[in-house]
Amino acid sequence: MDTRINNKFDSYIQAFKGSVIDLVKQQDLEQNKLENIMQLVYDYEKFKLTKEDFTKRKRVKNTIPLHDRCCAKRASGEQCTRRKKDECDYCGTHEKGRPHGIVNNDGTNAPAQMKREIWAQEIRGIVYYIDSENNVYNTEDVVSNIHDPKIIAKYVKQNGGYGIPEFNI
Incomplete structure (x- = not known):
């Protein structure tokens, strides 16, 4: 596919260069200036497309550290993956309500302080x-x-x- 498009570009650019040269030749210019302009137009580098120009780039997902993640549960029972808002434990959606509960909200009385090694x-x-x-x-x-x-x-x-x-x- 890219070779067909490159060929189409080449033919279009050649026609454009020809039109520019014809226009320049109609002007009253000195011979060396005319040759310089013609040389510039014909020596201009061709425009090439590669396969990379046609491939879709993968979306880069940024990971959010656990301490910055929203503390609400999603419908699947997992922790919400959005970032907490400033001065709040929840994202913008869960700040208004948490229909599926809060992470680690299992109703049991856990000790307030746990020592972990x-x-x-x-x-x-x-x-x-x-x-x-x-x-x-x-x-x-x-x-x-x-x-x-x-x-x-x-x-x-x-x-x-x-x-x-x-x-x-």
Whole structure:
């Protein structure tokens, strides 16, 4: 397909160049100026299209860290994937109402403070703080000894090592 289009472009551009040269020849110009203009027109680089010009690009999805995600449940029971609004735990849609509930709202009385054992784990050359429930914590919060450090992702064990799919690691 691209060769047919390139050929069509070439024939159109050749006709255009011919029209420009005919117009320039009708003007009263010195011979060297006329030759310079003709040389410029004929030496102008051809316009070529490649297969990449016709392929649709993949949409790049940006991943939102868990601590920035809306805390409402979707109809499927999963956590909403939209970003929280400032000063609110919900996105614009769920700020008005949460018909399917809130994440981790199972009605049981969980202890207000839970102690979790976390450790530093090197994953692909970067040290992350993780726990036994596959949570990855914000390093700055852990180092600053903040009471409830933010969970920024979930890790997975793969091939004897660790990986973080949300960070493409």
